[in-house]
Amino acid sequence: MKESNVDVLIIGAGPAGLMASNAFAAAGVNVRVVDKRPSKVAAGQADGIQPRTIEVFQSYGLADRLIREGNQMHFAAFYNPAPGGGITRDGRAPDVTAPTARFPFEVTLHQGAIEAIFIDSMKSNGLQIDRPIVPESIEVSGDDSELNSPDSYPVKVVLRHLDAQEGESGTEVVHAKYVLGADGAHSWVRNAIGFTMDGEQTDYVWGVVDMVPTTDFPDIRNRCAIHSPSGSCMIIPREGDVVRLYLQLSNEDAKEVINAKGRIDRTKWGPDRLLEIAKRSLQPFTISFPKEVEWWTLYIIGQRVASSFSLKERVFIAGDACHTHSPKAGQGMNASMNDSHNLVWKITHVLRGWAHRSLLKTYEFERRKYAQDLINFDKKFSALFSGKPRTEDNQDGVSHEEFLEAFQTFGGFTSGIGIQYLPSPISRVLSENASNIASNLNIGTRMPPQIIIRAADARPFELHDLLPSDTRFKVIVFSGDINELGAQKDRLAHFASAACGEDGVLSRLGVKKLLSGRAQGAAGTVTSRKSWTTVFEVLTVMKGKKETVNYTSVPAEMVSHWSKVFVDDIEIKGINGGKAYESFGIGFEGAVVVVRPDGYIGSVLSLDDVQGLSDYFETFMS
Structure with a gap:
């Protein structure tokens, strides 16, 4: 064997x-x-x-x-029962309700x-x-x-x-x-x-069908949430001309497809039954399916x-x-x-x-x-989606306003942008003043995007593109204005020596890891004092103007390469950039932001708190 x-x-x-x-x-x-x-x-x-x-x-x-x-999905449309029968559109709204999303759409x-x-x-x-x-x-x-x-x-x-x-x-x-x-x-x-x-199973049974329709429904290329007299329906436009329909089965239909073990028996149904539900749900609009169905299934909503x-x-x-x-x-x-x-x-x-x-x-x-x-x-959202719509005969049903409020309230969660991990060894508040150092950055959330300018050549970069998932921790040093001699430049020089110098925190920890026997195979041989940048990467973002800053103003200990120094200024076209300090809530004294290899903020520190930086990494790296 x-x-x-x-x-x-x-x-x-x-x-x-x-x-x-x-x-x-x-x-x-x-x-x-x-x-x-x-x-x-x-x-x-x-x-x-x-x-x-x-x-x-x-x-x-x-x-x-x-x-x-x-396919990019930018818009969502909401349909509810019309007074005279069928459905009517109650409104449209952005599909993504997360202001800091770099990509404000679904694919x-x-x-x-x-x-x-x-x-x-x-x-x-x-x-x-x-x-x-x-x-x-x-x-x-x-x-x-x-x-x-x-x-x-x-x-x-x-x-x-x-x-x-x-x-x-x-x-x-x-x-x-x-x-x-x-x-x-x-x-x-x-x-x-x-x-x-562990969890529970609901009584809701839904069908899914992928096909290319012919229809006069005006929102077929938008995400749609439809509460119709025939049941709820969701429309998801896909690549090319393909459309996915999620269709709720009635209680009678659900009983027909659920076997004695409480599982779906697909042999009892076929895609034609789902397409008939779609036709009823979209009235007074028409929909037909001239091409063969690409894929279909049935499922019971369960949360476990x-x-x-x-x-x-x-x-x-x-x-x-x-x-x-x-x-x-x-x-x-x-x-x-x-x-x-x-x-x-x-x-x-x-x-x-x-x-x-x-x-x-x-x-x-x-x-x-x-x-x-x-x-x-999901329990709340699926109940709202699968529940009966509010009508003149059913005042206890789900109203459009109630559904839209939930759709927008949960936007940060559904988009993934608002997810925040609880405090742990890798998401730590190490300073009582952390909320003031960078008031708009929340430890445990993903680092927000921003356009910044490379100091050496004025080329604009999206901050996210400087934080690739390459297994390294990124230490972003918002240095403040160091273009002139003064206290801020002295503070940065002290940080550079204490964090990145030969005996600095990052240098010491990084080289120690690379010299360990287990690291040799993965990380290679230590060849210079800058080899610690295999474990950590330091990026500097200065405050100032691209016309006057010099990347050489940043202490050499911090600069692994000229391309790692940036300035928070507007790019040459005068459209993007220049808002990082303001957006992140960072003042003239600057800040140090530790970004985990998965792009989430690990900690926020002042330039003077090198000991805090040491405490953060030594908790799980020692």
Whole structure:
């Protein structure tokens, strides 16, 4: 029987598994991904990418293709019962209600195309999916010394190759340091390690159908929330001319498709029944379907969260394996991929010896709280969506104003922009004055976008593009105005020496990690005192004018390259830029902002608080 060792084994090549696989491969981690499907998804499944997830794609260099191939959804329309029958439009509103979103729209693209973006990126880093393969058993060591050893492979997984030829061994054994179960709502990994899915199932049954319609409905290319006398409906425009319809089944229809075990029996129905519901729901508008349906399904809305997301910080689950909910707010695939985005850098840091294994506990701490918040939100939103509309005969129904208020109130959550992680070792308030240092930056939220100007050549940059997901912590130093000699320049010089000098906090911690035996394979050999920039990256943003600032004014200890110094000024066209200090609430004394490798704010400090900077990193890196 074939045996092998791997640092990370990923089981499942859906969105969560591929996000993790691509990120690990880009980080140079020894990773393997297996999937039971013989090929990627061909049609249907998840299809909506929220604004924050587009930012995450951008951080991996994948957003351009996503936006190019997908459909942009900017507007939402709301329809309710008309007094004389049928439906009427009560209004339109922006689809995204998150003021700081860099991409103020959703992208819709079928799951197979999204998977292809990851698969092609992985290939460029020498990683492919092994298929069709299923896991047969998993065993985690109970020896604490083995579990805590950075060099051990304490997880044993037996895999079976479904395409093994006659006479060949169809099984193999993989010894892994870490395993990620990203194998969907019916997760084999979750069940095998004894985790449960806790929550409840509603009585709402919905159908989904993807097709190219012919219609006189005026908002067919906008996201639509429709409360009709025939039931609720949602319209999601997709790439090309494709449209997705979510259609609520009546109580009588629901009874017809639910079997004795409480599960959907798709053999009782077909897409034609769904299309008939669509025709009734959209009256007085007409809709027909001259082309063949691309994909369809039925589902029951259920809201559940796994009892745990991690076993001994060696086996993790992500995506639908640890949370399920309705697709109405377009959260499923987004939540799944952001689980992986949160976890990958943490495992990578531990594998390299840059962080203690305790860092891995923050994955469940952060993402399980988010999943529970998502379920609580989904209960409210799906109830509003699936509830009967308010009419003259049903004054207790859902009103347009009530639905629109919820749609806009939850905008920060559904877009992903407003998500905030609770305080932890990697999201810490280290100064009582933190809220005054940068009054508009909230620790635990993602770093907002801003246009800043590179000091050396006046080229404008989006701040997000300077914070790629490359596993490094970014330390953004808002230096204030240092163009002239004075107290502010002296403060910056002291910070540069204490943080970045040969005996500085970042230099000391960074070189220490690179010199550790475990870091050599991943990070290379230390060749100069600036090698600490493999672990940390320092960016400086000065206050001043592009016509007069000099990038050479920044102390040399802080400048790993001339391209790392910027000024908060308007770009040459006079349209964008010059608002970073104001938008972030940073005064003339400046600030130091620690940004985690996943783009979330880890801490906010004053220029004088180098000890706080040391305390932040040494908590989990010592």
